[in-house]
Amino acid sequence: EPEVTQTPSHQVTQMGQEVILRCVPISNHLYFYWYRQILGQKVEFLVSFYNNEISEKSEIFDDQFSVERPDGSNFTLKIRSTKLEDSAMYFCASSQTSGGGNEQFFGPGTRLTVL
């Protein structure tokens, strides 16, 4: 069964450094998403991406964040200058369409630790 994959599984970085989290969505999916889950808190939406453009973003997704689909398979989240509070589990997801009832399929997550 096709699945969303994410690399790395765990990333440790120093405050102020740039990080890039990578995702390979399911191959025939057209909509891509990033969510994060700070330890002990709920899963929060960051951004959705379609046709090489951001289609929706939350207030968390400020200028420090960017997303890109550099080729036909990868979808990346970049944090330009990491802060301690960026430490979280980051989940990538994808869906075939953006229709309200279309489920999103999630990857296993990347645990980001900012020291």
Next chain:
Amino acid sequence: AQSVAQPEDQVNVAEGNPLTVKCTYSVSGNPYLFWYVQYPNRGLQFLLKYITGDNLVKGSYGFEAEFNKSQTSFHLKKPSALVSDSALYFCAVRDTGFQKLVFGTGTRLLVSP
């Protein structure tokens, strides 16, 4: 604004007994409702969804959920729990016109042998 409430941090049930994990929601338009399960060190796994139609929806692993519009609830149920059902369960809602899923805080289900 969309929101989801899962009032129970943890639900304990004995194997073989029925289980219910509660979820209530708030949206401005028509809700699209989802349940996801998270096993340790794994991502969120889709269980089932409600879009429209029959209020009782069936999903993976014998789970089902009942949509109740008047009570704005979407409780997850299973007639007979298994120890392997022990995991973290998330309810999520998507409002009309939005792409984002809004999640509840999660409910840990512990099924004892």
